[in-house]
Each structure stands twice: as structure tokens, then as C-alpha cells.
Amino acid sequence: MDRYYLDAVIGLLLEGVGDFITQLLTLPYLYISIFKIKSLPLTLAIIYNSLCDLAIGMIPLGIGDMMDIFKRSYMQNFKLIDGFIHGDRATISAVNKKAAITVVLIVLMVVVIYILVKLTIVLMRYVLSMLVWLL
Incomplete structure (x- = not known):
């Protein structure tokens, strides 16, 4: 995903849902950290990295x-x-x-993602209202 910038391309092509779809590709990492390595700190680090990636990709x-x-x-x-x-x-x-600290950062990232979702909804409503006004 990172080597060929597929994460960014999918997010750009499928605006709004692409970032969530690409996060599904984090599941193998979580599987390995939870069931094979059995490390809670590692699992938290992977979740945090993924949430940061999701939050960045969600910026409108x-x-x-x-x-x-x-x-x-x-x-x-x-x-x-x-x-x-x-x-x-x-x-x-x-x-x-x-x-x-990773636990605290995960909670903060969830709040940031919530705010970004709300911002995206407001922005989309504004754009749609402008389009209706222009037509």
C-alpha cells in the first residue's frame, strides 16, 4: 500500500469511503499482533498507526x-x-x-476522526446546497 501509494490513490478515487476501505488491509497486522505474537502493546501501536493514517486521509x-x-x-x-x-x-x-500513552493517543485519534466525519458531512451539505442554488 505504501510502496505504490495505493492508500492515497484509493482514498482520492473513492472520496469518503476509500480511507475506511484501505483500513481493512490493516487486519492482517492486527491478526498477527493479537493471535501470533500476543502482544497488547504491539496491537495498540498498530491501532494507533492505523487511526493516524485514517485521520490524515479523511481531511477533506x-x-x-x-x-x-x-x-x-x-x-x-x-x-x-x-x-x-x-x-x-x-x-x-x-x-x-x-x-x-498509546491508549490515550488512540482515544484522541477517535475524537479527531469523529470531528473529521462531522466536518466532512457539513462540507458535503454546503457543497450540495451550493450546487442546488446554482442549478
């Missing part, structure tokens, strides 16, 4: 999709899982130390 008018090119959440999640599988002490330690 294609701005978020352009910014999504620089947010490499799939690559970050892959590196985290790879670090846990290969026993990289630095990666494991960093993820474990940040577990508590």
Missing part, C-alpha cells in the same frame, strides 16, 4: 489524501511486527514503554 478536499503519501503506516506496522518477530530489543522496548 483531497488534502488528506495528498498528505497520506507521506504517512507510511503500513510500513511502520510491518517494521514493528518484524521487530517483535526477530526479537529486536529496541523495537520491543520502545513499543512497551509507550503502551500507556
Whole structure:
């Protein structure tokens, strides 16, 4: 997704739902972290990375999709899982130390996503009302 910018392209082509669709591709990462590695801090880190990617992609008018090119959440999640599988002490330690703050950041990202959804709805209503007014 990150290598060929598919996340940004799908988000741009399917404005409004593309970002949610691309988040389905995070499920394999979550499966591995929950059922194979069995690490709650790793799972929280993956969820946080995915929510950040979703929030960025949801910024209206294609701005978020352009910014999504620089947010490499799939690559970050892959590196985290790879670090846990290969026993990289630095990666494991960093993820474990940040577990508590990650929970707080996840809650904040959910609030940001809620606000972005509301903003998108308001913006779409405004655009539709302008189109009806022009016609």
C-alpha cells in the first residue's frame, strides 16, 4: 500500500469511503499482533498507526489524501511486527514503554476522526446546497 501509494490513490478515487476501505488491509497486522505474537502493546501501536493514517486521509478536499503519501503506516506496522518477530530489543522496548500513552493517543485519534466525519458531512451539505442554488 505504501510502496505504490495505493492508500492515497484509493482514498482520492473513492472520496469518503476509500480511507475506511484501505483500513481493512490493516487486519492482517492486527491478526498477527493479537493471535501470533500476543502482544497488547504491539496491537495498540498498530491501532494507533492505523487511526493516524485514517485521520490524515479523511481531511477533506483531497488534502488528506495528498498528505497520506507521506504517512507510511503500513510500513511502520510491518517494521514493528518484524521487530517483535526477530526479537529486536529496541523495537520491543520502545513499543512497551509507550503502551500507556498509546491508549490515550488512540482515544484522541477517535475524537479527531469523529470531528473529521462531522466536518466532512457539513462540507458535503454546503457543497450540495451550493450546487442546488446554482442549478
